[in-house]
Amino acid sequence: MKKAVLALSLALAGSSLLGGASASTTSVAQTPVSIDFWTFYLAPKFDGYINGVIADFQKAHPDIKVNYIDKQGTLEQELITNISLGTSPDVVNLWVESTQKAADSGLLTDMGALVPYAKTLYYPNSLSNFMVGGKLYGLPWYASFNAGVMAYNNDLIKKAGLKTLPKTTAQMVAFAKTIKDKTGAYGWAPAIKDPQGGSFLGVFAGEGLPLLNGNTAAFNSPAHAKLLQTYIDLYKADYIPQDLLRKEAFQLSQELYTQGKLATIIGGPQALNRVRDNNKAIYAASMITDAPVGAGRTQAGGGMDLVIPKAAKHPKEALMFAQFMTNRLNQVAFAKIVPIVPTAAGSNLDPAFAKLKASKDPIEKATGMIAANGPSLKTAIPPLKNATDLFKAFDDNIEAAFLGRKTAQAALNDAADAWNKLLK
Amino acid sequence: MNVKSLRSALSSYVFLLPALVLLVVFTLYPVLYGSYLGFTEYTATNFATNQPPKWVGLDNFRTLANDDLFKTGVLNSLKYLLVVPALQLASLAVAVLVNRQLPFIAFFRAAYYVPVITSISLAAVMWDWIYNKDGTLNWLLKGLHLMNPNSNESWLLDPNTAFWAIMFVTFWKGFGYYMVLYMAGLQTIPEELEEAARLDGATPWHVFWRITVPLMQPTILLCSLLSTLSAIRVLEEVLVFTNGTGGPLNSTYTALLYVYKKSFGGLDFNYGLASAAGLVVAAIALILSVLNFRYFREGSARA
Numbered sequence: 001m002k003k004a005v006l007a008l009s010l011a012l013a014g015s016s017l018l019g020g021a022s023a024s025t026t027s028v029a030q031t032p033v034s035i036d037f038w039t040f041y042l043a044p045k046f047d048g049y050i051n052g053v054i055a056d057f058q059k060a061h062p063d064i065k066v067n068y069i070d071k072q073g074t075l076e077q078e079l080i081t082n083i084s085l086g087t088s089p090d091v092v093n094l095w096v097e098s099t100q101k102a103a104d105s106g107l108l109t110d111m112g113a114l115v116p117y118a119k120t121l122y123y124p125n126s127l128s129n130f131m132v133g134g135k136l137y138g139l140p141w142y143a144s145f146n147a148g149v150m151a152y153n154n155d156l157i158k159k160a161g162l163k164t165l166p167k168t169t170a171q172m173v174a175f176a177k178t179i180k181d182k183t184g185a186y187g188w189a190p191a192i193k194d195p196q197g198g199s200f201l202g203v204f205a206g207e208g209l210p211l212l213n214g215n216t217a218a219f220n221s222p223a224h225a226k227l228l229q230t231y232i233d234l235y236k237a238d239y240i241p242q243d244l245l246r247k248e249a250f251q252l253s254q255e256l257y258t259q260g261k262l263a264t265i266i267g268g269p270q271a272l273n274r275v276r277d278n279n280k281a282i283y284a285a286s287m288i289t290d291a292p293v294g295a296g297r298t299q300a301g302g303g304m305d306l307v308i309p310k311a312a313k314h315p316k317e318a319l320m321f322a323q324f325m326t327n328r329l330n331q332v333a334f335a336k337i338v339p340i341v342p343t344a345a346g347s348n349l350d351p352a353f354a355k356l357k358a359s360k361d362p363i364e365k366a367t368g369m370i371a372a373n374g375p376s377l378k379t380a381i382p383p384l385k386n387a388t389d390l391f392k393a394f395d396d397n398i399e400a401a402f403l404g405r406k407t408a409q410a411a412l413n414d415a416a417d418a419w420n421k422l423l424k
Numbered sequence: 425m426n427v428k429s430l431r432s433a434l435s436s437y438v439f440l441l442p443a444l445v446l447l448v449v450f451t452l453y454p455v456l457y458g459s460y461l462g463f464t465e466y467t468a469t470n471f472a473t474n475q476p477p478k479w480v481g482l483d484n485f486r487t488l489a490n491d492d493l494f495k496t497g498v499l500n501s502l503k504y505l506l507v508v509p510a511l512q513l514a515s516l517a518v519a520v521l522v523n524r525q526l527p528f529i530a531f532f533r534a535a536y537y538v539p540v541i542t543s544i545s546l547a548a549v550m551w552d553w554i555y556n557k558d559g560t561l562n563w564l565l566k567g568l569h570l571m572n573p574n575s576n577e578s579w580l581l582d583p584n585t586a587f588w589a590i591m592f593v594t595f596w597k598g599f600g601y602y603m604v605l606y607m608a609g610l611q612t613i614p615e616e617l618e619e620a621a622r623l624d625g626a627t628p629w630h631v632f633w634r635i636t637v638p639l640m641q642p643t644i645l646l647c648s649l650l651s652t653l654s655a656i657r658v659l660e661e662v663l664v665f666t667n668g669t670g671g672p673l674n675s676t677y678t679a680l681l682y683v684y685k686k687s688f689g690g691l692d693f694n695y696g697l698a699s700a701a702g703l704v705v706a707a708i709a710l711i712l713s714v715l716n717f718r719y720f721r722e723g724s725a726r727a
Contacts (some may be wrong), residue, residue, distance in 0.1 A: 013432070027585060076690055076691050077688050080691065080693065084471055084542065098691055101690050102691040103467050104549060105467065105468030105471070105472055106468070106472030106473055107468060107471065107472045107691060242557055242581055242582075243556075243578065246666060246667060246671060247667065310472055311472075369531040386692075388689060388692055392493075403583065403672060403673060405583075405673065
């Protein structure tokens with residue numbers, strides 16, 4: 001019964017919001033309510049933007065007060081604690097993997113009744129990131145590409161005598177070797193074992209190789225092993241940094257590129273913020289181009305969403321706010337102040353992004369380029385149950401292969417065995 | 425018991441009461457409840473559905489017995505105990521050395537204590553530079569011809585060295601703390617005893633082993649107990665140096681990291697299993713504490 005009431009209220013909230021401007025300015029709250037909105041690592045830098053959106057929302061809905069609270073590294077733990085204490089927030093900013101885990105554990109409100117409308121509001125790829133078992137558990141807010149654009153240090157490219165830039169990951173392998181041989185700097189820092197787990201699966205997906213065949217692991221074919229061996233060879237010959245085995249590729253890329261020890265930095269424009277702040281000379285020598293893609297021709301990335309915990313005290317008002325926060329106008333406005341990829345349908349058509357794309361400034365140009373690529377953004381690894389254990393088993397074997405303890409094929413076979421047991 | 429002594433006893437308990445309340449609320453209750461959880465199924469789903477923990481008997485312990493990662497963690501935690509004797513011997517020896525009036529001795533005492541107050545994250549950044557393949561340690565070893573100049577290994581990436589490299593940071597961080605405790609203990613030894621021994625012709629070595637060490641047994645017991653418990657519960661160092669992965673090849677994965685990952689690793693937590701693992705760690709710590717007491721008390725009695 002409760003579920004039916006919730007579904008009905010969600011549907012009503014959804015239709016009232018989607019029905020037009022007049023609906024959006026009418027609050028459904030009968031008595032004043034206060035909702036708690038948790039963000040992840042956004043304060044204090046984006047307080048101005050977020051408080052502005054909240055003010056707009058409160059103006060349209062005078063009966064709803066939004067309390068904005070930014071959480072940082074302990075967001076997940078605090079969410080669990082607050083749910084257990086009966087003080088759950090109403091709207092929470094999570095990411096793909098955490099939404100999947102929280103949905104699996106039954107912590108989130110199923111926004112299923114909204115699906116028919118949501119498909120028109122957000123890019124389908126972005127929306128599918130937050131669908132688990134056909135149910136929608138989060139509204140896409142903003143996203144980032146793993147390999148959206150490639151910034152390159154033009155001084156190092158010239159020093160290496162290179163005339164062309166790599167367009168594919170296969171060309172990137174040759175590029176990395178030339179850069180290292182000619183300049184001593186690394187050419188490439190691909191994600192091979194990021195601490196958050198399973199990143200080499202992204203390499204397979206990028207090359208169009210399958211990860212799963214139904215409920216069975218499919219990443220141990222000879223083609224997969226050959227690809228893994230290519231990376232192992234690069235690692236052993238010191239053509240890619242050793243620390244990729246224990247540090248996040250994004251973080252390590254920023255560190256090395258800023259120090260002039262890496263020729264390319266692949267990712268979103270946000271990767272260049274630190275370079276601009278810490279090494280003006282390298283930032284000035286930086287140029288932007290499309291990131292190399294694998295044979296799969298996909299652009300992988302991660303996404304952030306807004307979820308509503310089941311324990312939220314005001315789910316109806318929470319849903320209204322989550323939709324307002326993630327609507328096209330607000331996402332585009334956010335993308336104009338920080339280089340994120342808006343996920344609301346039609347965001348890519350905003351003329352501001354075309355203007356940015358033509359800019360000479362690396363961050364502005366990259367921002368324009370990725371914003372226009374939003375519709376193609378796709379998460380490399382599909383939502384998985386038992387993701388923590390699956391990624392641990394996979395990463396342990398990948399590490400064993402890189403450290404020479406197992407052959408590439410044996411490591412993938414062992415990982416596949418572990419997955420097949422866990423996926424049963 | 426007369427009224428006066430009853431009143432005296434009561435007033436003593438009144439003074440003890442605030443501390444007892446705090447002890448019950450923040451120590452006794454969490455320990456008992458945590459122990460109970462070890463025998464229950466208590467996951468995120470329980471939270472979501474508002475279901476209380478479900479009694480499952482020894483199921484969690486069976487899961488742990490079949491979990492290779494937990495077994496690796498326990499073995500590594502036990503191996504980590506090797507830091508205890510090294511830490512105790514070194515800090516006691518240095519405490520003896522700095523417990524005298526020498527020029528700049530205050531500087532040396534402070535210098536040894538600096539690592540204790542250095543945050544683990546700052547220490548991690550610093551040791552990361554030292555252990556890196558292009559870091560200070562490799563540079564030094566290559567300069568001294570103690571390492572192959574073509575060797576290109578980071579100490580934290582080799583499964584054979586990562587564990588010891590992290591353990592050394594524990595040693596470095598704990599050293600000053602135990603040194604201060606030992607210095608406090610040394611102040612309690614009457615100077616006449618050592619003076620008399622020296623007059624009888626005892627060498628400094630004899631004075632150290634026959635007078636200082638036996639009289640320091642209570643302090644040694646305290647320090648040994650504290651460092652044993654810290655070693656078996658090691659977590660911070662492993663978390664910061666391996667980004668929580670326990671790598672390379674789980675060579676630095678400890679029992680408490682397992683507890684941490686199962687309880688706070690994400691939104692798919694399993695408090696029941698984590699509590700059971702915590703109980704196993706607590707049982708090991710208890711056994712080690714008893715052994716410490718037995719060994720050092722007997723030693724003290726012999727002295």
